[in-house]
Amino acid sequence: MVQIPEWVFEFHGxxxxxxxxxxxxxxxxxxxxxxxxxxxxxxxxxxxxxxxHATACFLDGVMAATGCTYGKGNAEKKNYGKNAIVLVDMKNKKEVRVSMNPQFQKKGLASEFVKLRRQKIEPKDIQPEVLNPLLKNILKAKEEDLFIVSDVRDSEVQGPRGTFNWHECDICNEIVFENATRMVNGKPVCIPCFEKI
Ligand SMILES: [Zn+2]
Ligand SMILES: [Zn+2]
Incomplete structure (x- = not known):
């Protein structure tokens, strides 16, 4: 059975x-x-x-496990409405896609937990008797029952480029990093100020 560290539940809320x-x-x-x-x-x-609903929490678990986070800038969300990820090994330029097995997902979507969520009951208000068997089932499920895993393939993903270079916005005087700066009459301007011009 897979163990999830308690800090992950705390982080997720x-x-x-x-x-x-x-x-x-x-x-x-x-x-x-x-x-x-x-x-x-x-x-x-x-x-x-x-x-x-009923799937969006997935991403917090992926971020906790992989260390790919929005803060570090090595995570992005596509909003395709699918429980699937592509994880890229940036050093070796290899990637794999892991998607949820539709059979397993269908069972989950028919569960009492999701029925209660449809009735707008928040996760924290759902009784442990409802959640715990579901959680145990997920933690002890065989990988092949839970997921469909692609072959490892070559990756073209570049990832975003960070920068240490910055300007002072000519309008609000706040510091703005170069890759988000707009130039107006030769002066650097931040995006919110640029959109008000
Ligand atoms: Zn959640
Ligand atoms: Zn500004």
């Missing part, structure tokens, strides 16, 4: 089924690529889920 599925998806992707959790930007994550 509540106990639910979708976050642990995402955590496991991240683990499976890392195992397939034979890589460790990213401490810097060794990995890049493309998450295909959002913006739907």
């Amino acid at each position: 509540h106990r639910c089924p979708a976050m642990p599925i995402g955590y496991r998806a991240g683990l499976v992707a890392m195992k397939t690529l034979a890589v460790q959790r990213a401490s810097n930007k060794e990995l890049y994550l493309i998450c295909e889920n959002g913006p739907a």
